[in-house]
Amino acid sequence: MAWQVDWDGKFVVGGEARTRLTPNFRLREFQDGGGRVRVHRELVSAIQLLRSSFGGSVGIAAVEGDGLGADLTSDNLAGLFAAAERIAGHRLFSRVDNRETHIAVRIPDPEQLPEIDLEQALETAFSVTAGFETSGDRFQQVTGNFDGAGFSFGPAQWNFGTSTLPPLFEAFRKANPETYRACFTDPEDFEEWEEVLTMSSAEQVAWANQRSTGRNNGDVVEPWKGYLQAVGRVEQFRAIMVEESLRKYGAKLLETVGYLQSLAPGIAITHLRCICSLYDLVIQQGSLSRAKTEIEDRVKREKPADQYALVRLAVEERGRKANPRFQADCVSRRLGILNGVPTTIEEHQRANIHFYMLRDVHVRPTNLADSEDLSDRLAKIGRVIASGDSLLT
Known part of the structure; x- marks a missing residue:
């Protein structure tokens, strides 16, 4: 079912009442007694971020x-007030008042929202793309050889086919060999897994195919699924997953941003949604390289006026180079992120419960263009996400 929300600019003004705007709030919760609604998307986003930080019902x-x-109301009003004051420090709210029976909150001027740090942008990009690639606990997602990539695992669906899965286990082995080994209850299975990690990519895919099951080989047989999920429950491994994803794809993101900016001097790609759209592209399609000729031709012909037009034409052209079965999916994902709402392409729409994170903010250009070693920053993001915390609040 397509996402059904009516908009007046950046305000939600109608739609199907049961539509889930965020993980914890449906459209009807913002309606008044007569069923009318008018709420700015930034307020919806801020309330969900508050709910996530608070950890209780709101x-x-x-x-x-x-x-x-x-x-806002809660059974723990004092706790909610403390959480609201805390995230007001991130300038998500310009006002937080304790009115005894409720908490009154208000967002800053939506047209003058403060910039965010690169770390916050990367956390947002990671979470939004993970919302497409996985469901439920993103660190517990294990899929079989439905797509020819062997086992796929985790938020970015690292796999044998692209040789992205083995390095994660090598890093875990190096960081904590005892905990790594303890995730495999059968010593012989552990030895077999270690041997698999030394195989060629083609051999790994063939091995995984023999252990895939279900519809289109989309699932993994036990005990292997359980072993991978046990690894995915280890916070240290989760941090490795996040850090390695941001290290690998963050570098590709910065390269992609630099390339597009070189095509249109004077345009800086700094908006959060532009950054997240390009991050999703490098996760799913690797780079813009296969569509560079088409992108450069369109830039010369159309002379994009701003970063949104530049990113839009880039993701459209790269999407057209995908397998015909997935072209609409690719473009719907990227344009949905760029627009901040699910976007239909050829009757195909990819909704994402994390779209509320796509705030109308810019990333500080000095951070985005920083070419120095980002290891400490990436490690920090990894630790925060792995622990279930957030840099956004």
């Missing part, structure tokens, strides 16, 4: 008439 008693503020 009710929406009322939305202010201009759609920029709301009255």
Whole structure:
């Protein structure tokens, strides 16, 4: 079912009441007693981020008439107030008042939102793309050889086919060999797995194919699925997953940004949605290289006026180079991120419950263009996401 929401600019003003706008809030929760709704998307985003930081149930008693503020309720009002004050430090709220029966919050001027750090942008990009690649606990996702890549595992679906899965286990072995080995309850299975990691990519895919099951080989037989999920429950391995993903694909992202900016001098790609759209592209399609001729031709012909037009034509042209079965999927994903809402392409729409994270903010250009070693930053992001915390709040 397509995502059904009516918009007036950046305000939600109608739609199917049961539509889930964020992981914890449906459209009807922002409606007034007469079923009317007018709420700015940045307020929806801020309330969800507050709910995630608070960790408890939050009710929406009322939305202010201009759609920029709301009255929130909770069984733990003191805890909610403390959480709201804390994230106000990130300038998600310009006002937080304790009114005894509820908490009144208000967002800053949506047209003058403060910039965010590169670390926050990368966390957002990681989470949004993981929302396409996985469901449920993103670190527990294990799929079989449905696509010819062997086993695929985790938020970025690292796999044997692209030789991205073995390095994660090598890093885990090096960091904590005892915990790594303990994830495999049968010593012989552990020895077999270690041998598999030394095989060629083609041999690994063939091995995984023999242990794939279910519809289109989309699942993995036991005990192998359980072993991988046991590894995925280890916080240290989760941090390795995040850090390695950002190290590998973050570098490709910065390279892609640099290339596009070189085609249109004077245009800086700094908006969060542009960054996230390109990150999703390098995760799913690797790079723009297969579409460079078409991209450069369109830039010369259309002379894009801003970063949104530049990124849009780039993701469209790269999407057209995908397997015909997946072209609409690729473009729908990327344009959905760029627009901040699910976008239909050829009757194909990819919705994502994490779209609320796609705020209308820019990434500090000095951080984005920084070419120095980002190891410490990436490690920090990895630790934070692995622990279930967030740099956004």
